[in-house]
Amino acid sequence: MIDFFIKVKQQEAQKLPFVIYRKPYKTEVRGFFQKNDHLYFAETLDETGFVFAPFNGNQMILIPKNQSVIWESEIDTFDENHSTGLVNSENQQEKEQFENLIQKAVKAIENGEFAKVVLSRKEILEVPDFDLVTVFTRLIHRFPAVFCYCWYHPKIGLWMGATPERLLKASRKKFCTMALAGTQNFNGTTDVLWEPKEIEEQQFVTDFILENLKGLTSEVAISSPYTVQAGNVLHIKTDIEGVINKTSKLNQVVSVLHPTPAVCGLPKELAKEFILENEGYDRKYYTGFLGELNKKDFAEKKQKSDLYVNLRCMQIKEKKAHLYMGCGITKESIPQKEWNESVNKSMTMKNVL
Numbered sequence: 001m002i003d004f005f006i007k008v009k010q011q012e013a014q015k016l017p018f019v020i021y022r023k024p025y026k027t028e029v030r031g032f033f034q035k036n037d038h039l040y041f042a043e044t045l046d047e048t049g050f051v052f053a054p055f056n057g058n059q060m061i062l063i064p065k066n067q068s069v070i071w072e073s074e075i076d077t078f079d080e081n082h083s084t085g086l087v088n089s090e091n092q093q094e095k096e097q098f099e100n101l102i103q104k105a106v107k108a109i110e111n112g113e114f115a116k117v118v119l120s121r122k123e124i125l126e127v128p129d130f131d132l133v134t135v136f137t138r139l140i141h142r143f144p145a146v147f148c149y150c151w152y153h154p155k156i157g158l159w160m161g162a163t164p165e166r167l168l169k170a171s172r173k174k175f176c177t178m179a180l181a182g183t184q185n186f187n188g189t190t191d192v193l194w195e196p197k198e199i200e201e202q203q204f205v206t207d208f209i210l211e212n213l214k215g216l217t218s219e220v221a222i223s224s225p226y227t228v229q230a231g232n233v234l235h236i237k238t239d240i241e242g243v244i245n246k247t248s249k250l251n252q253v254v255s256v257l258h259p260t261p262a263v264c265g266l267p268k269e270l271a272k273e274f275i276l277e278n279e280g281y282d283r284k285y286y287t288g289f290l291g292e293l294n295k296k297d298f299a300e301k302k303q304k305s306d307l308y309v310n311l312r313c314m315q316i317k318e319k320k321a322h323l324y325m326g327c328g329i330t331k332e333s334i335p336q337k338e339w340n341e342s343v344n345k346s347m348t349m350k351n352v353l
Contacts, residue, residue: 004073005133007033012132012152017063019050019290021149022140023306027075029140032068039155040064045251048294051307052151052159055259055283056276061153062293075140090343094121098342099335101278102327108274109331116204117265117274119338120326122281123346127321127353135160138352143231147308149290159285161313162348164230167257167289170250171297171304175217176241179206181262181328183341186234190227194236197332199225202236204330205261208268209240212256216248231312231348250305254289263287263309263326285310286324312348323349 004020008031011018017034032050042051042060049068053060098121105117132150139148143162150160165180182198202225213220220242228237244253264287265271275283291307315322325345327338 001029001073001076004029004031004071007031007071008133008150015154017153019052019063019149019151020136021050021147022075024145024147028072029075031071031073032063032065033071034063034068036067037154038067039153040067042293045249045254045293045305048296048303050151050291051293052153052156052285052290053258053288054285055263055287056272061156063153065295091123094123095339097121097280098339101280102329102333102335102338104278105274105329106331106333106335109329114270114274115266116201116261116328116330117271118261118263118287118326118328119275119279120283120286120324121279121342122286123323123325125321125323125350125353126319127316128319130316130319130321130353132158132160132316135352142352143348145228146230146312147291151290158316159310159313160316161310162231162352163308163311163313164228164235165260165262165309165311167260167291167307167309168250168254169304169306170244170253172302173244173246174241175244175253176239177209177257178240179209179238179260179262180228180235181205182234182236183327183345184234185344186229186232190229190234192227192234194227197330198236200332201328201330202238204266206238206240208261208266209257213240213242213253216245216253216256217242218245219243232351233344233348254307258289258309259287260309262328263311265328283324284315286313287311287326312345314349321349321353 020031022029040062042062049062049064136150146162146164148162152158169176181202223239225238288310294303325342
């Protein structure tokens, strides 16, 4: 992997765009290293390359395959020379602001404005000694079961994350997606009991996806809900797969799914409106999506797209790490508990810094 990371460092030094990533349970990393610093966009999702899309707006950035050098490398073993526990300090003002925001959302739900909304916050940490290779190496070794990435464009910035949520995997007309919601701490086992609030929240997500895919699909099958681990937390997950109609296109399916109820709420447009009016900051690419677009699979002789929701992520800017975390709010939400959940989620990135 040394040559691979030398290439990363060269690309960063030359201020040229790149993305490096490792898919869940895979033993290799892949990199798209763009040959120029042009800002390309995915207009239709028929393009080939790596797409990076924001939560709000339709400017989906593309690192095009035909403008990039593609590298792959097997992952080396990695020995951490320290395991310092991070002490989490609580900002009382941030806590009060977030809890007030949650209280406002609960009232709006009780008034019938929407059924669920996902509210998030941002935390900024000083990272004077940040080294992207070191942090990315920690990510891929600590989180083997999730999608890990580091994405850079000189005109946008540096983003890094380890996300457990797939937005969509599509090959020809077959697709699979997931409904992921509900959160509790991982304490050594996935055999846990879930509160009615979390079960209801996850069912919201499943029902929304099934309802909205009806007009675009000819067959859909779902799994029973089950518990999955993502770093130091657990979620409830339902697998959904099916066949896209001959007349439907990938970008239509993506526009139905994104943003999912797991990162936005229900009904989608009303929840999104509340977020944009009340959250008080710009999410940018947090809760957007990213991944491979129309990658050619030589073994199966077809193109595959594999897209993930940008969760458990951070932006690195001027020796500061901007961390993002969110919580699903329903009428049963308790502000203090939701704050605690957001703190637990923040530890995913804090522990690799």
